Amino acid sequence: MALDEYEKRDFQVIGSRPVRPDGIDKVTGRALYGADAVLPGMLVGKVLRSPHPHARIRSIDTRAAAALNGVRAVVTGADFGEIRKGETRNVAENAMAFDHALYDGHAVAAVAATSEAVAREALKLIEVDYEVLPHVTEIAAAMAPGAPVVHAGFVEDSVPDGFSENVTARHEFGHGDLEAGFARADKVIARTLKTAATHQGYIEPNACLASMGPDGRGDLWCCTQGHYFVRQLCAEIMGIEESRLRVTASEIGGGFGGKTTVFVEPVALMLSKKAGAPVKLVMSRNEVFRASGPTVSSEIDVKIGMTRDGRITAAEAELRYQGGAFPNITVMFGAMAAFAAYDLGAVRTVGYNVLTNRPKQAAYRAPGAPMAIYAVESVVNELCEELGLDPLEVRLKNAARKGTKSSYGPTFNDIGLVATLEAAQAHPHYRAPLGPNQGRGLSCGFWFNFGGNTSVSLSVDMDGSVSVTEGNPDIGGSRASIAMMAAEELGIPFERVRAIVADTASLGHNDVTDGSRVTFAVGLATIKAARAAKKELCKRAAMMWGIDEEAVTWENGCAKPSGPNAGSFEPLPIEKIARKSPRTGGPIAGHHEVNAEGAGVSFGVHLCDVEVDPETGHTKILRYTIFQDAGKAIHPDYVEGQMQGGAVQGIGWALNEEYIYGKDGRLQNPGFLDYRIPVASDLPDIDTVILEIPNPGHPYGVRGVGETGIVPPLAAVSNAVSHAIGTRLYELPMSPPKILKAIREG
Amino acid sequence: MSKTHVTTTINGTRTEFLCEANETLLTVLRDRLHLTGAKEGCGSGDCGACSVTLNGRLVASCLVLGVEAEGAEITTVEGMAEGGELHPLQQKFLDLAALQCGVCTPGILVAAKALLEKNPDPSEQEVRYWLAGNLCRCTGYDKIIKAVLAAAADLRGAA
């Protein structure tokens, strides 16, 4: 059963901080990322993109481009023909427009040529006849009856009558009697809060190298968080069986959810098929911003009632998210996560997804949760201010704990929220003095965490060293933590284990690296695979000794006789058993396949101090401390790294980052100069406190840690800014002009 | 388009290449010379992933033309380790876990090395401002700054 995996024990390897195995390649420039691979005879792919936010494509004339010397293939939506249904169809149409361009930057054609220069020249020769249509890029305008219809045919039954066709889905969660709850409150506050769309901002642009053979078999190299999912999507789009396409994940230069789907990969495969040669396709930064998935923008109404002594009596929220021209379920996650940190008798959330003429959103670290929790945590703080209550005390008073029926349904098991809040309360940061124009903010954060389908194969090599083959791209040090868990379980040094990420043909299916699942689920499968190998090692030792298999146990990397009738033999180390394996039945290995459950939710609390310059409206982060439950930190450096990285992305979201659309429906800031992510000089140290409340669903107690960290900063920074300037902003990002305006209007 | 012949020194080795007049040094390094350590994160001078030094000066190689390398001395991340011995910056980045995905790492290492050559004892703030042109989206910079300061201390100790 998934919930009783955990066993308390003393660890040898877990919790130490060894050098990660892939590190040396990454500090010497040897590591190969998406754009770093080459093949003989390789062509360069380039994509032509719509300058219009919404247009019907009357026709595309590619004859001149195809005739250009050096051009080997041209593709348009017509090549992706009669595609299927559901999400794969959406992914295909997003990769290459069918008959409508749905946003500024939507791909309309692509070429493969012998050089970059020829490919660029060819794009200029393609003539697209557009019938420009009315567009809409903002949530309220898109929801209004009579708004231009962005993309027809997606409205689900859950949507009541009276909405524009751009509203595609409605989700509802909650329990209890709201009316009675609000009636019991001493203070009720209702607010509307907004967040801008932000991009994952991975530094490595999406890139791939595709090679389709004339026999319909293909190979694809790409930077992705999930090469099995890439294979599934691309095989479906190309109309081939999955086993015909082998996908290899390159080293990945950041993903944060944005590389859980495909954008250029099907285009490169189609070009390669037509050209009969390998095609490399690398997005420019401009293309990454305009046509890979940012996250949603949001408008959220929150209403919370509280008693004079700080007990929340009722809470409700309506969330409206836009995620571009295709449907998505991010708002459902938002509606589920909004009040997850609270133990509430009466709660209800309703979420609406809205289509706009913007790029198809992709997952971004805890998708849907940061904006929802920003809205809730802002209103909770405002109530605390109004009622003169300590915001941390109030959160403790209302905190979800073991046995709480969560606002989205399930009842929580062992969770770390209270311990995390208490750690924040006890920390010197919480009581440190503040100067003029300075403020302190805090916020809770939450993410569900996932488990999912996982395969791991572990082989004991002939010299007793160990290879672990896993199928999840390593986006932040997971090979290190996987190797550590294998070493721990086998009782051998970390250095004797090598973990590699296999291609799709070399190992069973693995779900995408998402949902903070890898250290949890791949770790679990690795431990079980190691246990299977240990069992086999014991059996082989028993054969060598001529005793019963049951009379052998495994300790510190050795088989040992145990029990009354075992006899006395010197412990047999793994290398001796391995060397003799040809004579005891052949190679020794273990493997494990599982659809892992019991991932265990994750909570965190962030404390943030800011100073706001009253002359310029600029906010400086002075001090930042993160408290998060990791269940068990396998490699604490990389746990801290996840927490710090998430926090800084959230700080960027709170202060600077936003997709800005002009009246013409075009993205105004598709580059790192105008879409400004935090830089080193914007930040102080990001301090971390790791709590370890074991997750019952993992043998070592691990919980995913990757996503929760991006959730609290939005409200933590906003609450700190409000504290500093004495007035509250209800919109992110809090760029200097907005803060100045708020100060002036008081 | 006719190509220009360029003679240069890369990581101490005399190197010749042909390139077009509008080709960037980054493209030459990556596509012509297969030195893929320098990365293209933006192509517009905003991310620092393509950092190399040109005659000792830190540059964004996406903003330098290949033909400008004529007669110059270029160093890239591939030239940082000497004979299998890692540079102290590389070692500290490993020891202190100053990388996650690692795609920003080559540029940051090259930039940090250029800083320490100018200023062997930088303050934390000086490191933060010097590296402000090198974007990292994974780490929040905390461990990167600590690793650079630790490497600086190491290098001073060794000197």
Ligand code: FES
């Ligand atoms: S690629 Fe040169 S600065 Fe970004």
Ligand code: FES
């Ligand atoms: S480690 Fe990924 S961008 Fe810096």
